[in-house]
Amino acid sequence: MRMSQLFVRTLRDDPNDAEVPSHRLLVRAGYIRRAAPGIYTWLPLGLKVYRNVERIVREEMDAMGAQELQFPALLPKEPYEATNRWEEYGDGIFRVQDRKGADYLLGPTHEEMFTLVVKDLYSSYKDLPVWLYQIQTKYRDEARPRAGLMRGREFVMKDSYSFDVSDEGLDASYNAHRAAYIKTFDRLGFDYVIVKATAGAMGGSKSEEFLAKLDVGEDTFVQCAACDYAANVEAVTVPAPPAQPYDDVPAAHAEETPDTPTIDSLVALLNERYPRDDRPWAAGDTLKNVLVMLKHPDGTKEPLAIGIPGDRDVDQKRLEGQLEPIEVEPMTEEELRSFPDIVKGYIGPGVLGEEKTGIRFVVDPRIVEGTRWVTGADVHNQHAIDMVVGRDFTPDGTIEAANVRDGDACPNCAEGTLASARGIEMGHIFQLGRKYAEALDLKVLDENGKLVTVTMGSYGIGVSRAVPVIAEGNHDELGLCWPREIAPADVHIVAAGKDAALFEAAEKLSGELAAQGIEVIYDDRAGKISPGVKFKDAELIGVPTIVTVGRGLADGVVEVKDRRTGAKQDVAVAEAAAAIAAIIRG
Ligand code: ATP
Numbered sequence: 001m002r003m004s005q006l007f008v009r010t011l012r013d014d015p016n017d018a019e020v021p022s023h024r025l026l027v028r029a030g031y032i033r034r035a036a037p038g039i040y041t042w043l044p045l046g047l048k049v050y051r052n053v054e055r056i057v058r059e060e061m062d063a064m065g066a067q068e069l070q071f072p073a074l075l076p077k078e079p080y081e082a083t084n085r086w087e088e089y090g091d092g093i094f095r096v097q098d099r100k101g102a103d104y105l106l107g108p109t110h111e112e113m114f115t116l117v118v119k120d121l122y123s124s125y126k127d128l129p130v131w132l133y134q135i136q137t138k139y140r141d142e143a144r145p146r147a148g149l150m151r152g153r154e155f156v157m158k159d160s161y162s163f164d165v166s167d168e169g170l171d172a173s174y175n176a177h178r179a180a181y182i183k184t185f186d187r188l189g190f191d192y193v194i195v196k197a198t199a200g201a202m203g204g205s206k207s208e209e210f211l212a213k214l215d216v217g218e219d220t221f222v223q224c225a226a227c228d229y230a231a232n233v234e235a236v237t238v239p240a241p242p243a244q245p246y247d248d249v250p251a252a253h254a255e256e257t258p259d260t261p262t263i264d265s266l267v268a269l270l271n272e273r274y275p276r277d278d279r280p281w282a283a284g285d286t287l288k289n290v291l292v293m294l295k296h297p298d299g300t301k302e303p304l305a306i307g308i309p310g311d312r313d314v315d316q317k318r319l320e321g322q323l324e325p326i327e328v329e330p331m332t333e334e335e336l337r338s339f340p341d342i343v344k345g346y347i348g349p350g351v352l353g354e355e356k357t358g359i360r361f362v363v364d365p366r367i368v369e370g371t372r373w374v375t376g377a378d379v380h381n382q383h384a385i386d387m388v389v390g391r392d393f394t395p396d397g398t399i400e401a402a403n404v405r406d407g408d409a410c411p412n413c414a415e416g417t418l419a420s421a422r423g424i425e426m427g428h429i430f431q432l433g434r435k436y437a438e439a440l441d442l443k444v445l446d447e448n449g450k451l452v453t454v455t456m457g458s459y460g461i462g463v464s465r466a467v468p469v470i471a472e473g474n475h476d477e478l479g480l481c482w483p484r485e486i487a488p489a490d491v492h493i494v495a496a497g498k499d500a501a502l503f504e505a506a507e508k509l510s511g512e513l514a515a516q517g518i519e520v521i522y523d524d525r526a527g528k529i530s531p532g533v534k535f536k537d538a539e540l541i542g543v544p545t546i547v548t549v550g551r552g553l554a555d556g557v558v559e560v561k562d563r564r565t566g567a568k569q570d571v572a573v574a575e576a577a578a579a580i581a582a583i584i585r586g
């Protein structure tokens, strides 16, 4: 690759739509260009990096024994109707029509197609297990495309699927994928954590995510300080405490609580006017009831009341994670008015519940039988005190919607507490079970000649997302610093000066390295391009080894620099090719 001819224009300034470093640098260094919101073009350097990632993913999938195939991206509607996902995906997919008006979609993920192809070709337990994968472009009309390739509307995913007859077989397939993912992500070279996940729109049971640990990520995960528990915050399940005795709790009573718009003001007033005998009231003694509207995939709406301790908030992502594919919207004033019994600001269990207003009332798992709460009295300016669960009200069920806080007890061990950090999902493995096989009628004959439904696993890797994720962990103030296996080239040679002899030497060195199969970017630009500009470009582009053929040539040496550490050494011109090859081969 000669810089004089390479299709690249580096930029001095950050693009103004880029919020995260990887996005800024990939655009500035000439790896990608935006084509439309969440849709990007790979330029030559970017394509090289992308292909390196793809190659690593493919090698590890092949090594585990999975077989590659490729489906179209343009898919018929019918299989997605059979699994109900045509509807469940809502606005999340791109739908198109052909000239006859028939519906198609651009595949957001391919469970249906894989299930059908196995059904098409296989019929016996002897054919199983089989592991199939593809590396392919997916389309999702993300509500908030962001951070360049990190959350695109067009992106590349490696998706694989396992097909087994037995549950034990599925476990083995799942574990094989887990092991292959560890190898893949170790090679790709970013910091990650494996966390417990919710299964999301796909249903199924056992599910883990591989999150790249990044502050710019949209996922929050928690880890226990004492045990190996790690979970996406969406998947944290709060252990319900045991039921509590309440014989001593006084009968519930409604009291005047004017001017208490916030939990803090309510607690202050309680302590002033209605003090407890044992200790002061705290925010966690209050029960706050939040009303939302659920929007089902078919468009119908339904109200839901969520009760959580007053010292916590509803975590929208946790709530949505529980309810997917149902969407959650705040209740509008107008919707609220259709429930005349509801008194805004003083909503309590007195009116909530399927038996009462018909609004389903679900509560945080900590709100167990015998616990005692201060909550809305369903009368303006009044709260109900000493409301005991099981005595004064009974919720319709529980829901994991309250925010998880640093310091919360670990759900897995007795001693530890949780601490949170941010990440972004790079891979997801989950046991789908028989949901898709049932919906699409994928059965095989077992040993006894009986038809049995196949059980499946589904496993994804964000191949295009890996490029910005790796870039996030491998850059400095000057530009990108790619790991060697990912870099667009092995060495970046800069001819720094005007002298013809210098260009000749650089040209010769490039040729010698290229002859050994080493990928070279050679900055052969002559004329007005100063050495300073060339060095800046080399640092920005981020190839791991930068070689300067410049002033030193008069003394018979070239300079070899490690992009990441900045360490420099002079090497005799005659030995330069061999020495650089040795560095590159480690
Ligand atoms: P996320 O939680 O980030 O939205 P997801 O749960 O929707 O991801 P899956 O359906 O499990 O993702 O897809 C498998 C992998 O594809 C993800 O682990 C992620 O690496 C990648 N991926 C998903 N959505 C996108 C996107 N919009 N842009 C780039 N990569 C994506």
Ligand code: MG
Binding pocket: 200, 425, 428
């Ligand atoms: Mg996922």
